[in-house]
Amino acid sequence: MSRFIATSALALTIGASAAMAQDVTLTLWTESATAPEGIFAQEFSEMDNGITIDVREIRFDDLVTDTLRAFATGTNPDLIAIDNPDHAAFASRGAFLDITDMVAGSDVIEIDRVFPGPRSSLSWDDRIFGIPRASNTIALYYNKDMFRAAGLDPDNPPSTWDELLAAARTLNDPANNVYGIAFSARASEEGTFQFLPWAQMAGGTFDNINAEGVADALELWNTFLSEGLASPDTLTRGQWDSTGTFNGGNAAMAISGPWELGRMASDADFDWGVTLLPVRAEGGERASALGDFNLAIFANTDHPDAAFAYLEYFWSQAHRIWPEFTRMPAIEGVELAPTGDARIDAAAAVFAEQLRYARNRGPHPEWPRISQRIQGAFQSVLTGQEEPQAALDRAAEEIDEILN
């Protein structure tokens, strides 16, 4: 309750201070008007602060290209919600407003509370170029009923790669159309998103993708496919469709993120749970992917203060991100309020912990090209064209060329 009062008071102060200014209209581009930034923009516009935000929805696949085209011709919006690996390309070239000083002078935004992963995605050269919308990451979903049926302990899910592989082998049941595990190794950003954590747990990074151990990670993926523990369509299917097979009872485990929770709670007619991504060996390094969007202001906006006031309002509503949108806050110290579904609430705790190990992709302005080399490496191994180490060495060489 006290939080609510604080927030309301805050909203009022923001409203009051900005009301002095003249009426301004800002534009915000996002993938979805019903995502938090869209709803909050609407609320912000309805406040008596003289600022109106026009929200324009752009299909996720076109968001970067459309924005680039608009930026090239000077018709870009004032504000944007952008996928975090794409953030650096804009920030490094001066397209986004450097808000480091505004943040330092803000009573609302405490940028140090942002988790390290998202923090890195919105920074460039130690300057701040936005705030996180939310965060997501991936973990291991598993079908508890199938665990019981196969004689595995549903309260003790796999925690190392060996255990994961063993569980996948035990649970795999081709006669009943059940695969051991479902994930996505597609040649798109989704594939990179899913592969990088395994590489990182083995000691690799995007700029050292052929580090010793990464070949083992790739070999693990390769074993899933070559032994038929995962569908061959893993190579061409996204995460949403792959997890769909888990919900349908055709895969015993699945690797995906919290965005699945809502659908899984209604579709899956079995007992399921979530656990942290298994590590390479007992006590090994943890890692996971970091997804979701950042909010940024374009450097050429006419109303930087009004735009920043919106970012402050967004920040002040962080506690609503989970209960209203089932998205994970990217800010330390924001509790995940219970949703009323025990399975989702249990999963929330796991994802919250997993998020602490989530690492940003990049940041690098050439991220799409780097990502494409990583996809090339795992796809050529999984289709039997190259050995893991050879494929990773070649990818590393090509990535070095991009980096230098």
Next chain:
Amino acid sequence: MRRVLQSMRDGIGFDTMLVILTLSYLLVFAGLPLIYNVVISFQTVDVFSLGTLMHPSAGVENYVDIFEDRQAETVLRNTIIFTLGSVALQFTLGFALALFFHQNFTGATWIRGLFLAGWVMPGLVVGVLWNWLLSGDFGVVNYVLDGLGLIDEPVFWRSNPETSLYSVLIANVWYGTPFNMILLAVGLSQIPEDLYEAAELDGANAFQRFWTITLPMMRATIGAVIALGTIFTLQQFDLFAAITQGGPAGSSTVAQYWSWELSFREFDFGRGAVISVLMIIVVLIVSLIYVRSTKAETQL
């Protein structure tokens, strides 16, 4: 002044105006983009210099890069297989269907119209549809083949590098056949019936009538259908985007998809333009054949 107005109303002035109008339209909306495309294929263009008019020159570096790329050979081979395969099958099936419906049985025109339903669907919709049909574990195609006893275990059409290109090819043949059929049906209906009657009286059998009357009379239509089919196939992008995304491991990447990937996923517009320039050359050659075949048509 009056003379000018006069000639506008009837005579050379009106013709000149028509020519200028169409030429300037072509220049602005087709010529300039084409030339600009050729220009940026010799430049280094990334997203943040896209909006500016002048870009640093890259010489022939983009062209060298493309030809030296390890994907180049696969892409070239895939493009040839995809284009020849699609055009040949679309044409053969389209011609067979056109001949079939030319028998004018009850409802022939009506059913022929229904065949167009596939062709009027947006490419992405067709792509998503075939994506489901061809999926490995629960695809309808596998179910049917299995039911017929043709396969023992599911074929992973999209995910096997050996078959991925053919999964798009199958979808494209299905997509393009109705269009071929309609054009060829129009050509068939233009052949005078009495030619066949005369030939029949002279004792020509069905095959001889097809070979000596139908095919020669259809030459112009066939040229046009094949040229248009080639151009449409070289433009086919949606099906790749929806079914394989050029994968797995680049095994189903064709020139047009590669060009898009370079330009809009890697934001290397220079190298993306190189591929479109090379494709324009191919399309120009095909268009010449098309123009020649329509010329033959007007001479008939």
